[in-house]
Amino acid sequence: MLASIASFPLANGSLSGGFGLSDFRMRVVRVFDVVAPLGQADPVPIDRTVRKFDLTFTVKRMHSNIKASEQYIQDHEATVPQSGTVTLISNSGATWFLLNGVLISHELITEIGATTYHSYHIVGGPLNFGSAAYHITAQRGLFTLTGEPAILSTSRSMSAAHGSFTLTGEPVLFNVTFPLSADHGTFTLTGEPVTLTVGFPPLSAGFGAFVLTGEPVTLTLGTPALSAGFGSFVLTGEPVDLRGDSILMETGDYILTETSDYILME
Amino acid sequence: MLVSIGAYDICDGTRSGGVALSELRFTGNRTFDVVDPLQQILPVAIDRTGRVTDTTFQVKRVHASLGAAEDFILGLESAIPATGTISVTTTGPTPVTVTIPNGAVIEHDLVQEQGATTVHQYHILGGAPT
Numbered sequence: 177m178l179a180s181i182a183s184f185p186l187a188n189g190s191l192s193g194g195f196g197l198s199d200f201r202m203r204v205v206r207v208f209d210v211v212a213p214l215g216q217a218d219p220v221p222i223d224r225t226v227r228k229f230d231l232t233f234t235v236k237r238m239h240s241n242i243k244a245s246e247q248y249i250q251d252h253e254a255t256v257p258q259s260g261t262v263t264l265i266s267n268s269g270a271t272w273f274l275l276n277g278v279l280i281s282h283e284l285i286t287e288i289g290a291t292t293y294h295s296y297h298i299v300g301g302p303l304n305f306g307s308a309a310y311h312i313t314a315q316r317g318l319f320t321l322t323g324e325p326a327i328l329s330t331s332r333s334m335s336a337a338h339g340s341f342t343l344t345g346e347p348v349l350f351n352v353t354f355p356l357s358a359d360h361g362t363f364t365l366t367g368e369p370v371t372l373t374v375g376f377p378p379l380s381a382g383f384g385a386f387v388l389t390g391e392p393v394t395l396t397l398g399t400p401a402l403s404a405g406f407g408s409f410v411l412t413g414e415p416v417d418l419r420g421d422s423i424l425m426e427t428g429d430y431i432l433t434e435t436s437d438y439i440l441m442e
Numbered sequence: 443m444l445v446s447i448g449a450y451d452i453c454d455g456t457r458s459g460g461v462a463l464s465e466l467r468f469t470g471n472r473t474f475d476v477v478d479p480l481q482q483i484l485p486v487a488i489d490r491t492g493r494v495t496d497t498t499f500q501v502k503r504v505h506a507s508l509g510a511a512e513d514f515i516l517g518l519e520s521a522i523p524a525t526g527t528i529s530v531t532t533t534g535p536t537p538v539t540v541t542i543p544n545g546a547v548i549e550h551d552l553v554q555e556q557g558a559t560t561v562h563q564y565h566i567l568g569g570a571p572t
Contacts, residue, residue: 177512200552200555201551201553201555202515202551202552203549203550203552204549204550204551205548205549206524206546206547206548206549208524208546208548210494210546210567212473212490212492212494213492214490215490215491216491216492217491217492217493217569218492218493218543218568218569218570219492219494219544219567219568219569220544221544221545221548221567221568223525223546227519229519264516266509266512266513266515267507267508267511267512268507268509268510268512268513269509270512270513270516272516302519303519305516305517305520
């Protein structure tokens with residue numbers, strides 16, 4: 177295993193820089209509060225989610241000569257960082273990062289000629305795989321935002337993409353000075369009568385299926401003309417009175433039933 | 443003896459997962475309040491019925507390679523659950539399993555690594571075994 181703290185290699189895989197860690201020990205303490213509730217047999221462990229890592233290891237280095245080894249020993253305190261992210265690379269190449277690492281002690285435990293043995297003691301945590309960035313994680317669950325009414329006020333056009341929308345609980349007030357548009361989809365308005373008032377420009381509807389129920393429908397022709405494209409139209413339930421200067425009918429099938437009225441064509 | 447926490451096997455009976463526990467220590471703490479009533483000679487022990495089990499043991503594993511051993515060492519903290527029900531199963535022709543509710547692995551410690559062999563020590567707290 178190779179190790180470094182900040183950008184300083186503690187064991188870089190070379191003979192002079194430390195071929196690997198030896199006597200590696202890693203202690204992980206999970207901070208728990210263990211509570212024994214009154215009148216309850218089993219204790220309740222409360223995980224404070226804090227993880228403290230305690231690492232110790234030894235690095236053997238073979239310097240070029242005894243002078244170089246002694247120089248390394250003398251300079252070590254000044255060169256090795258006190259704190260930083262500790263990078264650990266396993267023999268298989270996997271990289272782990274110990275955040276908040278602090279080198280609390282280093283010790284020359286053996287010097288034999290040009291060979292030195294240093295022991296290191298590092299504390300820190302948490303230990304991340306593959307990334308030195310902090311992670312904020314949330315376990316799987318349901319999250320609900322409640323408490324204040326939502327007011328949607330905008331002076332720009334508000335559009336809704338294709339989908340299904342359900343508004344419940346509170347009346348919704350849409351204040352908009354620009355057209356409110358909706359893409360193709362299924363929309364259901366419930367609970368309150370719907371009043372469609374048209375001024376200028378005309379109220380237009382694209383291709384689709386429309387159902388008007390519950391209230392009599394009055395179609396009044398004024399200006400501009402109320403026009404309907406090619407399709408199938410069914411008027412039921414109430415007598416139909418068609419009046420106007422001109423009634424334009426495109427090619428199609430028309431059925432008049434149960435009437436004694438007349439059609440005046442000019 | 444084999445041990446698991448939740449669905450995670452701390453010692454599963456295999457060489458790479460730990461053949462058996464060693465250095466097992468098992469402490470049962472009974473929560474009592476000892477009261478010295480006024481004008482009474484003998485103290486009164488009030489059993490709060492709380493039972494805390496403190497368990498420590500070691501697991502020796504022989505991994506497939508040095509790289510696998512080091513990967514296991516570094517990945518253990520993220521792999522082993524912090525809390526869960528502890529299951530302890532005895533060895534023998536008719537194994538018996540006891541469970542420890544409200545278990546928590548409060549500490550795990552790599553105490554030895556020799557090549558592809560690792561020895562980990564675990565410290566577990568929980569309720570009374572049932």
